[in-house]
Amino acid sequence: MRLDLDAVSVTLGRRTVVHDVSLTVPAGGFAALVGPNGSGKSTLLRTLYRAVRPGSGTVRLDGRDLWSMPPAQAARSVGVLMQEQHTGFEFTVAETVALGRTPHLGFFDRFRREDHAAVAEALDRTGLAAFAGRRVGQLSGGERQRVLLARALAGRPRLLVLDEPTNHLDVRHQLDLLELVRDLDVTVLAALHSLDLAATYADTVAVLRQGRLVAHGPAADVLTPATIGEVFEVDATVPPGAGAHGGSGLVLRPRCVCPDRPCHWSCRNRKGTLLSDAR
Numbered sequence: 001m002r003l004d005l006d007a008v009s010v011t012l013g014r015r016t017v018v019h020d021v022s023l024t025v026p027a028g029g030f031a032a033l034v035g036p037n038g039s040g041k042s043t044l045l046r047t048l049y050r051a052v053r054p055g056s057g058t059v060r061l062d063g064r065d066l067w068s069m070p071p072a073q074a075a076r077s078v079g080v081l082m083q084e085q086h087t088g089f090e091f092t093v094a095e096t097v098a099l100g101r102t103p104h105l106g107f108f109d110r111f112r113r114e115d116h117a118a119v120a121e122a123l124d125r126t127g128l129a130a131f132a133g134r135r136v137g138q139l140s141g142g143e144r145q146r147v148l149l150a151r152a153l154a155g156r157p158r159l160l161v162l163d164e165p166t167n168h169l170d171v172r173h174q175l176d177l178l179e180l181v182r183d184l185d186v187t188v189l190a191a192l193h194s195l196d197l198a199a200t201y202a203d204t205v206a207v208l209r210q211g212r213l214v215a216h217g218p219a220a221d222v223l224t225p226a227t228i229g230e231v232f233e234v235d236a237t238v239p240p241g242a243g244a245h246g247g248s249g250l251v252l253r254p255r256c257v258c259p260d261r262p263c264h265w266s267c268r269n270r271k272g273t274l275l276s277d278a279r
């Protein structure tokens with residue numbers, strides 16, 4: 001399913017936090033969304049699962065306006081793994097994953113064979129089949145994250161929206177999750193904080209800064225020292241040979257931007273100047 005964002009802007013309260021973002025992810029493509037804290041990644045993703053309506057611009061799935069679709073059709077098309085998503089701790093893993101079938105069921109419908117099959121497949125793909133009868137409240141944070149991914153997959157979405165999906169996961173499970181996502185026959189837009197994971201797994205990387213899209217393209221073109229240094233306000237270098245085995249190859253160090261504007265808290269700490277001294 002092709003995803004097109006066309007000049008999407010979002011205003012929250014009185015502040016416009018996403019400005020005129022246009023980008024396309026082709027059917028089956030995997031785009032990573034990177035940017036500093038507060039740059040608007042989650043807000044942009046929320047427009048894709050109809051949690052926040054754009055103030056202007058359109059979101060289209062295979063050419064159809066997502067916000068004009070019946071809600072159930074939109075819910076069937078888009079699977080979501082949000083940051084800090086809550087689950088009923090008393091439910092078992094299988095019951096939680098089964099909730100992913102809700103958009104496919106009418107109010108009085110019982111589970112059909114295809115619903116059971118979708119749940120079993122999602123449990124299997126995420127390595128949770130052995131956990132099916134465990135209560136979600138008895139799982140670790142990382143295991144719960146996998147349950148939420150399985151719930152999203154159980155809906156057999158055609159667009160998967162992931163907001164920091166590797167939160168809580170150890171390094172092995174971060175790689176497992178992104179390998180799984182990359183190999184799905186699904187279009188993916190994922191906010192990621194790790195530039196290395198974005199470079200390794202995504203087909204393209206979109207960079208947001210203060211709500212504006214500043215670059216979108218293959219990682220090698222986008223994750224350059226100049227762009228990343230400017231957007232994240234860090235010193236970025238690529239040592240010779242770095243990146244040859246995957247990842248961005250970037251080595252990042254904090255940068256002092258004090259001459260341009262009030263001293264950032266981290267460089268103030270490095271210089272040993274306390275906030276109270278600076279006032």
Ligand SMILES: Nc1ncnc2c1ncn2[C@@H]1O[C@H](COP(=O)(O)OP(=O)(O)OP(=O)(O)O)[C@@H](O)[C@H]1O
Binds near residue numbers: 012
């Ligand atoms: N409900 C809200 N009302 C007003 N402003 C909000 C609201 N939610 C978020 N914001 C602001 O919108 C901006 C973008 O937030 P958003 O969560 O989209 O950023 P982000 O890039 O996902 O950040 P992070 O990397 O920290 O998760 C931030 O400045 C945030 O303070």
